[in-house]
Amino acid sequence: MKIGKIEAVLLAAIIVCGTMAFAFPAMAGNTALQHAIVYATGAVLIKDQNHSDDVIGWTFTGVTGENVMDPVNSKGETQNTTADEPVATLVNTNPVAVRITLNAGTWNPKGIVTSQGYNISATDNSSSYGGSFATLNLGSETVTGVTIGANSYRGLYLNATLGSAIIRVGVSTFVVTCEV
């Protein structure tokens, strides 16, 4: 069977197209192996004064109207602003810096605490007290503006002004969130 010029050209085109379709993946002669490591974002850890063990709570003890500045954490460590000993340390285990937001919930019973404050150490890997307490917005978020560097910690100081003592024991939630 004789093949004309047109058929020959078209057959060649088919061969070229087919070859291109199947050969492109194999044309990468020089390849480089790439690695990508993506870290999950972890919540900030709440630790003791030595930023080693988990802290499971802290307690403010005082009389009506008192501004309590020496809460005791669940490990029995007492906050001491003069000695730069915080009630807890916030530990960022992420490989990037995180910004901290606090949310101190309303107290139950309402009024047992009239106000609360916080102070976070000014520099990374330090527990030093920064000199004054900033106000916490009870029942809503407080954007601290504090950023903790990668794999670093900072001291967390808290105070509370106590209100009514008709019911003597009060409870509240305290939420620490971070963003990358």
Place this chain on the structure above:
Amino acid sequence: MSGNKIIIAIALLALIAVSAVSATSVNRNSLTVEGYPGDTIRVEIMLTGTLPDQTGHWEVTCKQVEGDSEEDIEKLNITSWITITPVEYRIKEGETKTFTVEIKIPKDAQPGLYGATSIDAGQPGHFDERRTYILFGDANTTAVIEGEGSVAYSGVRLPVIVSVLGKPNPLIPIIKAVQANIVSIALLAVVIVLLVVLLRRKK
């Protein structure tokens, strides 16, 4: 008299407890999505437990920033667009749980950026450009059950950035299909031409 003072002081003594635990990890640090008015966008998020037994929940929140006008806030606060399921969770060490974030763009939304002041707000360190977040927080399960509410949570905030696009081009799906199959389409065209030529020659 002094005895009375001591009694009053003891009566007013308040014991206030707050518990704090940590921490669970999440597989992303922001949600940057785009869609057309009326679209519903679904994104899956995974949490991994790193502590023995944690109980927590998701929230949607908007950060208030001084200087944002009411007009700005309308575009920056998109909390009403977002739902997360399930909201509550319990997670154990090494366990992974998947959650679905659903973002419903209102039909009357104008094209533009929503939830943040910059399209780059989802990138690490762009804290001040973010407004709308989803966030999770969890705490030790035993503390949650037995703590009478005296439990603190730790968690992560994920900014949500939505680009609302203009009217969709009806040809976009066709263009995408052609681009994805360009070699096959060229091959098919050549075969058709060849067949036509052969048929004409036979005649």
